[in-house]
Amino acid sequence: MTYDVSKAIKWGIAPIGWRNDDIPSIGKDNNLQQLLSDIVVSGFQGTEVGGFFPEPQKLNYELNLRRLQIAGQWFSSFIIRDGIEKASAAFEEHCKFLQAVHAPIAVVSEQTYTIQTSDTANIFTDKHHFTDQEWDEVCTGLNHYGEIAAKYGIKVAYHHHMGTGIQTKAETDRLMANTDPKLVGLLYDTGHIAVSDGDYLSLLEAHIDRIVHVHFKDVRFDKEKECRQKGLTFQNSFLNGMFTVPGDGDLDFKPVFQKLVEHQYQGWIVVEAEQDPAKANPLEMAQIAQKYIQNELLAK
Numbered sequence: 646m647t648y649d650v651s652k653a654i655k656w657g658i659a660p661i662g663w664r665n666d667d668i669p670s671i672g673k674d675n676n677l678q679q680l681l682s683d684i685v686v687s688g689f690q691g692t693e694v695g696g697f698f699p700e701p702q703k704l705n706y707e708l709n710l711r712r713l714q715i716a717g718q719w720f721s722s723f724i725i726r727d728g729i730e731k732a733s734a735a736f737e738e739h740c741k742f743l744q745a746v747h748a749p750i751a752v753v754s755e756q757t758y759t760i761q762t763s764d765t766a767n768i769f770t771d772k773h774h775f776t777d778q779e780w781d782e783v784c785t786g787l788n789h790y791g792e793i794a795a796k797y798g799i800k801v802a803y804h805h806h807m808g809t810g811i812q813t814k815a816e817t818d819r820l821m822a823n824t825d826p827k828l829v830g831l832l833y834d835t836g837h838i839a840v841s842d843g844d845y846l847s848l849l850e851a852h853i854d855r856i857v858h859v860h861f862k863d864v865r866f867d868k869e870k871e872c873r874q875k876g877l878t879f880q881n882s883f884l885n886g887m888f889t890v891p892g893d894g895d896l897d898f899k900p901v902f903q904k905l906v907e908h909q910y911q912g913w914i915v916v917e918a919e920q921d922p923a924k925a926n927p928l929e930m931a932q933i934a935q936k937y938i939q940n941e942l943l944a945k
C-alpha cells in the first residue's frame with residue numbers, strides 16, 4: 646500500500662499552552678470547552694490529556710461534539726522511588742484511563758530525581774545521573790510497562806526530558822539499547838533534545854525505528870541563551886519564553902518532518918509549547934503553528 650501522509654500522520658496540539666499541570670495558577674481561566682474549541686478553530690485533530698481534564702465519559706462527550714481525538718497522556722513514573730510493582734500498578738490505572746478515551750499512546754517519563762519542577766535547581770547543569778543499578782531498574786520496569794500497555798492496546802512512548810535521568814542523546818541511546826523494541830517506543834521531542842544537546846537531528850536519525858510519538862516544540866535561541874546564562878529553573882525558563890510553537894522559534898522542522906515521512910511514520914505529531922498564556926495567546930500560537938505546518942511542511 647502506498648504511504649499517504651494525510652492518513653498516516655495525525656496532528657495535535659497539547660493543552661500545555663493553555664494550562665500547565667505543574668503551575669496550576671497560570672491559564673486557570675481556560676476551561677476544557679474553551680481549549681477544545683480553540684483546537685478545532687486552529688485546525689488540529691486532537692490533543693493530549695491535561696491534568697485538569699474530567700473523567701472519560703465527560704471527556705468523550707466533549708471530544709465527540711468537536712470530532713476531536715486523544716493522542717495520549719503523560720505518566721509520571723516512579724520506578725526507582727517506588728519499585729516496579731507499585732509503579733506498575735499506577736501505570737495500569739493510567740492505561741485503563743487511556744483505553745477509555747481511545748488513546749493509543751502512554752507518554753512515560755521516569756520522574757525519580759527530576760529537577761523539572763524544582764524552584765531552585767539550574768535546569769542546564771543540575772540534573773541527576775542514574776547509577777548502573779538505577780538504569781537496570783528503569784529498563785526492567787519500562788519493559789514491564791510495555792507488557793501492561795499491550796493488554797490495553799496501547800504503546801509506551803518514553804519521553805526524554807530536560808532535568809531527568811534520561812535527557813541527553815547518550816542517555817536515550819542507553820535506554821533504547823537496554824529495552825525491548827517490541828515493548829518500549831520513543832517519544833521524540835524536538836525542544837527537549839535541542840536544549841539538552843544543541844542538536845536535535847542526531848537523536849531522530851539514530852532512533853527513527855523506535856519513534857512512536859512526536860512532540861514538536863520550538864526553541865527561541867536568544868531566550869535559551871539568556872536562561873542558560875542566568876542558570877534558571879525549568880519553569881522559569883519556559884515562563885521566560887524559551888519554548889514556543891513551530892514557526893515562531895529557531896528550529897527548522899523541515900528536515901525532521903522529511904525524515905519522518907521518508908520512514909513512513911504512522912502516528913501523531915503533537916505541537917507542544919509551554920509558555921505563559923498571558924504573554925502568548927494560546928489560540929494565536931496554535932494558528933501560527935498550523936500555518937507553519939500547512940505552508941512549510943505539507944505544501945512542499
Ligand SMILES: O=C1C[C@@H](O)[C@H](O)[C@@H](O)C1=O
Pocket residue numbers: 661666719761804834837860917919
Ligand atoms: O511532554 C511534555 C509534558 C510536560 O508535562 C513537560 O513538562 C513538557 O516539557 C513536555 O515536553
Ligand SMILES: [Co+2]
Pocket residue numbers: 804834860862917
Ligand atoms: Co514533550
